Amino acid sequence: MTTDAASRTIARSTPRPAASVAVPAGAPRERRPLTGRRWFVVVGGALLPIALLATWQLVSTTGLVPVSMLPSPAMVWQAAVDLAERGLLGQYVAISTQRVFLGFAFGAALGLLVGAIVGLSRLGDILLAPTLGALRAVPSLAWVPLLILWFKIGEESKIILIAIGAFFPVYTIVSAALRHVDRRLLEAGRAFGLRGVPLFATVQLPAVVPSVISALRLALAQAWLFLVAAELIASSMGLGFLLLDSGQNGRIDRIFLAIILLAVLGKLTDSIVGLFERWAIRRWA
Amino acid sequence: MSTIAPAAPAAVAARETAAPVAFRGLGRAFAAPDGGEREVLRGIDLEVAAGEIVAILGPSGCGKSTLLRIAGGLDRPTSGEVAIGEAPVAPYDVRCAVGFQEPRLLPWRSIERNVALGLPRGGDRREGREHVARLLELVGLADFAGHRPHEVSGGMAQRASLARALARNPEVLLLDEPFGALDALTRLKMQDLLLDVHRAEPTTVLLVTHDVDEALQLADRIVLLGTDGETPGAGIRQTVVVPGHRPRDRGSAELAELRGRLLDGLGIDRHGTARGIQATTTIPHYPY
Ligand SMILES: Nc1ncnc2c1ncn2[C@@H]1O[C@H](COP(=O)(O)OP(=O)(O)OP(=O)(O)O)[C@@H](O)[C@H]1O
Ligand SMILES: [Mg+2]
Numbered sequence: 001m002t003t004d005a006a007s008r009t010i011a012r013s014t015p016r017p018a019a020s021v022a023v024p025a026g027a028p029r030e031r032r033p034l035t036g037r038r039w040f041v042v043v044g045g046a047l048l049p050i051a052l053l054a055t056w057q058l059v060s061t062t063g064l065v066p067v068s069m070l071p072s073p074a075m076v077w078q079a080a081v082d083l084a085e086r087g088l089l090g091q092y093v094a095i096s097t098q099r100v101f102l103g104f105a106f107g108a109a110l111g112l113l114v115g116a117i118v119g120l121s122r123l124g125d126i127l128l129a130p131t132l133g134a135l136r137a138v139p140s141l142a143w144v145p146l147l148i149l150w151f152k153i154g155e156e157s158k159i160i161l162i163a164i165g166a167f168f169p170v171y172t173i174v175s176a177a178l179r180h181v182d183r184r185l186l187e188a189g190r191a192f193g194l195r196g197v198p199l200f201a202t203v204q205l206p207a208v209v210p211s212v213i214s215a216l217r218l219a220l221a222q223a224w225l226f227l228v229a230a231e232l233i234a235s236s237m238g239l240g241f242l243l244l245d246s247g248q249n250g251r252i253d254r255i256f257l258a259i260i261l262l263a264v265l266g267k268l269t270d271s272i273v274g275l276f277e278r279w280a281i282r283r284w285a
Numbered sequence: 286m287s288t289i290a291p292a293a294p295a296a297v298a299a300r301e302t303a304a305p306v307a308f309r310g311l312g313r314a315f316a317a318p319d320g321g322e323r324e325v326l327r328g329i330d331l332e333v334a335a336g337e338i339v340a341i342l343g344p345s346g347c348g349k350s351t352l353l354r355i356a357g358g359l360d361r362p363t364s365g366e367v368a369i370g371e372a373p374v375a376p377y378d379v380r381c382a383v384g385f386q387e388p389r390l391l392p393w394r395s396i397e398r399n400v401a402l403g404l405p406r407g408g409d410r411r412e413g414r415e416h417v418a419r420l421l422e423l424v425g426l427a428d429f430a431g432h433r434p435h436e437v438s439g440g441m442a443q444r445a446s447l448a449r450a451l452a453r454n455p456e457v458l459l460l461d462e463p464f465g466a467l468d469a470l471t472r473l474k475m476q477d478l479l480l481d482v483h484r485a486e487p488t489t490v491l492l493v494t495h496d497v498d499e500a501l502q503l504a505d506r507i508v509l510l511g512t513d514g515e516t517p518g519a520g521i522r523q524t525v526v527v528p529g530h531r532p533r534d535r536g537s538a539e540l541a542e543l544r545g546r547l548l549d550g551l552g553i554d555r556h557g558t559a560r561g562i563q564a565t566t567t568i569p570h571y572p573y
Contacts, residue, residue: 184385184387184389185389185391187359187389188383188385188389188391189391189402190359190377191357191359191377191381191382191383191385192382192402192403192449192453193377193379193405193406194402195377202391202402203391206391206393206394207393284393
């Protein structure tokens with residue numbers, strides 16, 4: 001009886017799902033460490049940019065560096081306002097973002113598809129992997145002259161170049177991740193009657209979700225990289241064009257503006273992938 | 286401990302719940318690193334009756350898991366054949382459920398959803414959920430249904446894996462050292478649970494174990510695998526019919542005698558016989 005009661009107490013003190021743990025009123029709440037609190041994460045992440053901005057302001061206004069080399073933040077702001085008033089800023093940002101999104105969407109989707117074929121099927125691997133490996137070995141900028149000849153300086157050539165840039169990281173990472181899914185788990189899945197699509201959804205897909213997300217992140221970064229490359233080489237609008245044009249006209253304030261916009265846009269789009277990551281991990285992993 | 290008996294699956298409609306298994310001249314050789322072949326199993330002939338519990342004993346690396354994998358269609362023999370009922374074993378045969386030597390739980394699924402993976406395809410959802418809940422209760426994991434595998438102990442993961450195999454309600458249950466990672470008391474409980482489930486649903490069970498006492502307690506027959514020391518590849522060295530009905534008295538003198546013979550067969554020095562000390566016939570203390 002007493003041992004029974006004792007064992008029941010033990011059983012009760014074993015850990016349970018967090019949801020069923022009630023914190024008694026008045027008991028000291030477990031304090032989250034500083035690095036786990038939301039405000040600290042936000043403030044902590046903003047510290048360095050603010051410090052950089054302050055240093056920039058200081059260096060440029062004290063004349064330490066001539067403004068022809070380093071414009072002040074106010075000058076860059078003025079350049080932004082000026083461009084915005086002429087309706088160019090919004091247009092450049094919009095067209096660049098659109099190119100990145102379209103190229104990224106096509107490239108990543110194709111990368112997922114082909115990566116899945118090569119990673120899941122031995123036949124697909126044999127037939128496709130050598131050719132894709134050879135195409136991947138071509139530095140992507142080598143496609144530019146060909147794309148311009150084929151598609152002229154229109155939207156297609158840029159979007160295709162960006163898609164090429166986004167395709168290869170996704171293809172490479174996804175096919176490798178699928179090939180390396182734990183064989184013992186796959187065997188367990190098969191032993192319990194899973195095959196084909198259900199096996200993929202139960203074992204392979206959840207196993208590769210983290211890799212897929214890293215792949216998408218990398219592909220998005222590549223997409224911005226190739227956007228600038230494409231716009232630098234041949235375009236009449238967009239942030240890459242702004243960079244090239246400003247470089248030729250010596251508008252260093254606009255160069256700074258374009259670089260800052262690229263940083264902010266890149267980070268914003270990456271955060272979108274981050275949101276998707278949170279959702280996907282909750283859904284699958 | 287024996288009170289858990291009636292809780293075993295009652296919802297399942299009457300159907301063929303057990304099938305005989307026959308190994309005929311079965312052998313398995315693996316490709317060796319030097320390019321040749323290494324024989325692991327050789328000339329296994331074994332008939333397991335429907336509903337029978339057969340324990341497979343043998344030293345580590347002798348091919349017990351390999352034999353079990355072949356029976357479940359996870360591996361193929363290089364010679365001979367294995368059949369369940371009339372039909373030969375198909376790849377990943379649906380008539381079998383496997384409890385692997387390691388738990389092999391999906392790390393991204395809760396314990397409950399891992400056990401649900403064992404349910405037969407196309408069953409009623411609500412019934413399935415109830416069945417899983419009942420099994421979790423039986424293996425003592427009801428409080429951990431929502432936990433992930435990395436949040437439970439090794440022994441708990443192994444019990445979840447056992448529950449997953451039981452969920453299938455198979456014609457042939459293949460268990461590879463299902464109680465290996467459990468403490469002595471939990472191990473006894475799980476052995477009784479297996480017997481209770483077997484009594485309610487008399488399925489055919491092939492059970493790999495390295496524990497002679499466990500084999501004596503659970504099995505109708507014990508098969509001792511091993512090599513004869515000359516030719517490579519393990520065969521059946523001994524087949525022992527365990528006397529009496531389950532549940533057996535863990536301390537009976539008859540079992541003690543059998544235990545000695547099996548330990549001999551495994552090459553284990555018992556009671557100092559190898560040192561010239563007379564073997565006693567007193568009932569030994571079991572290491573429980
Ligand atoms: N896929 C494989 N490729 C090559 N050799 C293998 C393979 N699987 C098993 N073997 C070999 O077969 C032999 C038997 O392995 P098996 O896992 O069946 O042993 P076991 O009796 O279950 O041992 P334990 O009691 O340690 O689990 C081992 O020598 C092992 O190296
Ligand atoms: Mg083994």
